[in-house]
Amino acid sequence: GDSVTQMEGPVTLSEEAFLTINCTYTATGYPSLFWYVQYPGEGLQLLLKATKADDKGSNKGFEATYRKETTSFHLEKGSVQVSDSAVYFCAAFGNEKLTFGTGTRLTIIP
Amino acid sequence: AAGVIQSPRHLIKEKRETATLKCYPIPRHDTVYWYQQGPGQDPQFLISFYEKMQSDKGSIPDRFSAQQFSDYHSELNMSSLELGDSALYFCASSLVTSSYTDTQYFGPGTRLTVL
Numbered sequence: 001g002d003s004v005t006q007m008e009g010p011v012t013l014s015e016e017a018f019l020t021i022n023c024t025y026t027a028t029g030y031p032s033l034f035w036y037v038q039y040p041g042e043g044l045q046l047l048l049k050a051t052k053a054d055d056k057g058s059n060k061g062f063e064a065t066y067r068k069e070t071t072s073f074h075l076e077k078g079s080v081q082v083s084d085s086a087v088y089f090c091a092a093f094g095n096e097k098l099t100f101g102t103g104t105r106l107t108i109i110p
Numbered sequence: 111a112a113g114v115i116q117s118p119r120h121l122i123k124e125k126r127e128t129a130t131l132k133c134y135p136i137p138r139h140d141t142v143y144w145y146q147q148g149p150g151q152d153p154q155f156l157i158s159f160y161e162k163m164q165s166d167k168g169s170i171p172d173r174f175s176a177q178q179f180s181d182y183h184s185e186l187n188m189s190s191l192e193l194g195d196s197a198l199y200f201c202a203s204s205l206v207t208s209s210y211t212d213t214q215y216f217g218p219g220t221r222l223t224v225l
Contacts, residue, residue, distance in 0.1 A: 032212040036216070042218060043200060043216045043217055043218040044153070044200065044202075045216070046213065046214075046216075051212065089152060089153075093212040093213075093214075096166060097166070098143070098155065098202075098214055100152040100153050101152060102151075102152050103150075103152050
């Protein structure tokens with residue numbers, strides 16, 4: 001089946017730093033790719049998605065580009081804020097299944 | 111916009127008791143998914159329903175069962191609860207019969223604690 005591997009955490013950054021959280025996938029076809037965010041004590045919120053190669057998903061200053069050649073969907077943000085502290089999950093939807101990575105805990109310090 | 115609703119938000123049960131979790135999908139969504147998220151873990155798929163029929167099954171224990179009703183809400187029934195069942199249970203919904211078939215929207219979850 002499909003699998004998703006994402007950068008192990010936890011990740012701690014200072015406010016206004018540049019963020020990259022790596023995510024790669026293994027799939028037999030061409031899955032749709034997602035980033036979900038989970039704030040403390042809350043459910044999973046869809047952050048952004050991309051459905052085909054070279055698509056770029058973006059939301060709230062976060063971006064990720066679907067790279068078929070490297071089977072990657074890295075999450076980036078140019079300047080993080082304390083309010084971005086959360087757990088971020090990369091996910092792939094293929095063969096009617098949504099497969100999650102293990103999650104990366106991000107902490108932003110003022 | 112309306113989101114996925116789950117109830118209760120928190121539930122405390124004793125070992126060997128039963129629990130019922132409810133999920134109300136986004137209006138007009140036709141598919142419901144259940145996930146279990148243990149502490150520090152990623153969500154694990156349990157089961158899904160499309161148009162009130164079970165469409166896929168994941169790592170759901172035999173002690174658990176689920177169904178989707180005519181109004182599209184779903185219930186996850188858990189019996190003979192074990193300590194290891196303590197987790198966050200998410201419901202998600204999607205509209206399969208659309209171009210957004212791949213996008214699942216998650217509810218806030220039900221935190222189940224088994225003592």
